[in-house]
Amino acid sequence: DADVTQTPRNRITKTGKRIMLECSQTKGHDRMYWYRQDPGLGLRLIYYSFDVKDINKGEISDGYSVSRQAQAKFSLSLESAIPNQTALYFCATSDFPGLARNTGELFFGEGSRLTVL
Amino acid sequence: GDSVTQMEGPVTLSEEACLTINCTYTATGYPSLFWYVQYPGEGLQLLLKATKADDKGSNKGFEATYRKETTSFHLEKGSVQVSDSAVYFCALSRDNFNKFYFGSGTKLNVKP
Numbered sequence A: 001d002a003d004v005t006q007t008p009r010n011r012i013t014k015t016g017k018r019i020m021l022e023c024s025q026t027k028g029h030d031r032m033y034w035y036r037q038d039p040g041l042g043l044r045l046i047y048y049s050f051d052v053k054d055i056n057k058g059e060i061s062d063g064y065s066v067s068r069q070a071q072a073k074f075s076l077s078l079e080s081a082i083p084n085q086t087a088l089y090f091c092a093t094s095d096f097p098g099l100a101r102n103t104g105e106l107f108f109g110e111g112s113r114l115t116v117l
Numbered sequence B: 001g002d003s004v005t006q007m008e009g010p011v012t013l014s015e016e017a018c019l020t021i022n023c024t025y026t027a028t029g030y031p032s033l034f035w036y037v038q039y040p041g042e043g044l045q046l047l048l049k050a051t052k053a054d055d056k057g058s059n060k061g062f063e064a065t066y067r068k069e070t071t072s073f074h075l076e077k078g079s080v081q082v083s084d085s086a087v088y089f090c091a092l093s094r095d096n097f098n099k100f101y102f103g104s105g106t107k108l109n110v111k112p
Helices: none
Strands: A004-007 A010-013 A019-025 A031-038 A042-051 A054-057 A065-070 A073-078 A087-094 A112-116 B003-006 B011-014 B019-021 B023-026 B032-038 B044-050 B056-059 B062-065 B075-077 B086-094 B099-102 B106-111
Touching: A004 A087, A010 A019, A019 A031, A019 A087, A019 A112, A031 A073, A042 A065, A042 A073, A042 B099, A054 A065, A073 A087, B003 B086, B003 B099, B011 B019, B019 B106, B023 B032, B023 B086, B032 B062, B044 B062
Parallel strands: A010 A112, B011 B106
Antiparallel strands: A004 A019, A019 A073, A031 A042, A031 A087, A042 A054, A065 A073, A087 A112, B003 B023, B019 B075, B032 B044, B032 B086, B044 B056, B056 B062, B062 B075, B086 B099, B086 B106
């Protein structure tokens, strides 16, 4: 099983619908992230969480919200989806930087492809 | 602000050709530099990294050297294989891995 699991992997929805993308991890990492990937734009950070009680906006948080239900779970919501939110969404995790074992590496899920019609 | 710029693709090469994908960065302080690879239908995975100037990261035949004087971290491989076909992302991290910035990605196609 993957260390970082995203559901659903693919979703087609209509404008105005509420959508939730879920992420769960078995790596025991405190830090979790949601990124959006668009062709030619690379990855852009939507939200990140450094622990269960910590939520931070990234560079493109408008139109999105998140919930950190537990150390292992971090969900992304689109309250009212619009077509320009059509993209590939990635969840990622990383370890606390103060730990000697931390390599600075981000661990990614396989992505959730969202299409908003 | 911090940013990463990498060459646009796609890059198309024949098997056994040499590869260079250029990456330059803008950052305050002393960032760590990374190359991530995304194979078709998969998430990104770390390919190699370097945490200080003049460090060379290497993995799977790929190499990149952290050049502070030119603010560059170019990815190189002497002989590419069809299995290297993927999208490659240059990234930087600073503040002790508290923030990450990614380039736009370069798609590599290797033909037999």
